[in-house]
Amino acid sequence: MTVSTAVDRGTRPASPLSQATRKGYLRYLVPGVLGFLVVVLVPFVMNVAISFTSWSGIGTPSFTGLDNYQRLVRDQMFWSAFAHSIWFIVAMAVIPTALGLVLAAVLFDYIEPRFGQRVSSALRAGFYLPQVLPVAVAGIVWSWILNPYGALNTVLQKLGIADPPNWLGDTSWALPAVMAVLVWMQLGYGLVIFMAGMARIDPQLHEAAELDGASWLTRFRHITIPQMRPETFVVLLTTTIAALKVFGPVYVLTKGGPGDATNVPSYYSYTNFFGTLQVGYGAAIATALTVVVIALSVVFIKLQSKSEGAQ
């Protein structure tokens, strides 16, 4: 959305290209459009079509109309998977955005003026490092730390907790444990974006407020948060979408278990596709997930342009 406006505002309307010249550029789209058709559009339409059938992946799919969707609405497993998605949004979007904003402000306008940019950059790099780790690698590191005899429980035993839980193997602890790993992974993303955004704020705003005796907290609430609104929107949107789509961490840490304690829609569709071979049902789950993701993006973007218009 942002880009389309940028394109319209392009600095070059001085010499509008003629119709014929414009057409000459179309051939440059051939590889992109072809790729898009084969990799995105055709598979997406096929997936929607498959969702109206019963199919094991072999032979001919048999058309069953809305059966899969009716089953979906009544499926406890599906709803609990979506409920877990909400917890994943908390862990991947809400907490990292809030914590990232506070941390960025502390690093940017408290630590940096007092200890220099080197210190604040080093701290930022430390928090960002988990972001560059492949999900699969982060997964095995953590599954090893969280295992019943792993590093975390060793620490806890040293602290006098005699019987620490089996984090990933216990129905009531698995979800919070996975959430903690996700916070660890995501924190750096918001932090980096917010710190870059803060460099954009006019320092005079803060200076004037300081002269008026505004405390750090007051300045944070009345200057930093409002000024960081565009960044906050982008971070919340991208991380919320990522949380709804999350697959890797679940696959490597818990495989959706124990039971279905950490099952999420993407993992649930995967097990239907490649585990139980209920391809039609898997396609219905994936389609439902797509609808939710796109609806949410549209709502977010609408909200953003509304709040931009209001200012």
Add this chain to the structure above:
Amino acid sequence: MALTTEVDTTATVTRPGRRKLRPSPGADRAASRLRHQRGITRWVLLTLLAVATLATLFPFAMAAINAIKTVEDYTAHGPLGLPRSFDLTAIKDFWQNVDYTNKLLNSILISASVAVLGTVISVLNAYAIGIGRIKARNALLVLLLLATTIPQEALIYPLYYLAKAVGLYDTKLVVIIISAVLSSAFGTYLLASVLSAFPSEILEAARIDGAGRWQVLRHVVVPVIRPTLMVLMTFFFIWTWNDFFLPLIMLVSNGNQTVSVALGSLQGQYTSSPTSLAAASLMGILPAVVFFLIFQRTLTRGAVAGAVK
């Protein structure tokens, strides 16, 4: 002035649960000036942040110190003890068992190909949209935006089926093509906005000199936006390196697997051998950390470019 600030900061940031002390403003200011001069507050805050950073890095440290222990050392002193031995057996065993050289080469080949192919597609698209200003450009951009939001789960089964039908299943090529096209959606989006602001005088001058569209692209546009293209390539490389879902489904045979898939499917195999698991973790962490150090500037700048364009 700013001095009032200091007290507030620590009170809220360091112990959110406790009641804040709120002495009268004058006393508050005096006290904080004193603290500021002694620098207590800022050192407390710095220490807390340093501890938090170390906690973030704890898993990396755990993998590193346990990967080089002997099994006996591990059993005797647990995961937290510093290594009393220096032993590369676990790393060697892991390397041979999963044929890690092969996995690294596969990952490098796939990621580098996606970086190049994805960037080429992005440049071509963006050239038509940003400079050619073709008619349906806004519709195209919205379509690309949608493509980036569609979950891969909603594409994967048909892709898997089609790949099997045309004999590309379990080849690196199919992963390269799919990843390049998916990445180019973001690349087009980014470059279109860069190119729509491309200085028209340069383009005009090239056209007057008789340069065709292709020559303008190759000899004028690409050299000018080269730094942005490097950022894009770095991005695509790292994304593909880290990608898990697509290679997990498409690359089943051992000889084709990437680092991510090889490590992701290790889990459960090695639970009885903590040092092997630590060795595997360390081998997975190292390339990522190397990329991070090499590309740190590009990456952080790119993350920002991607977010606030």
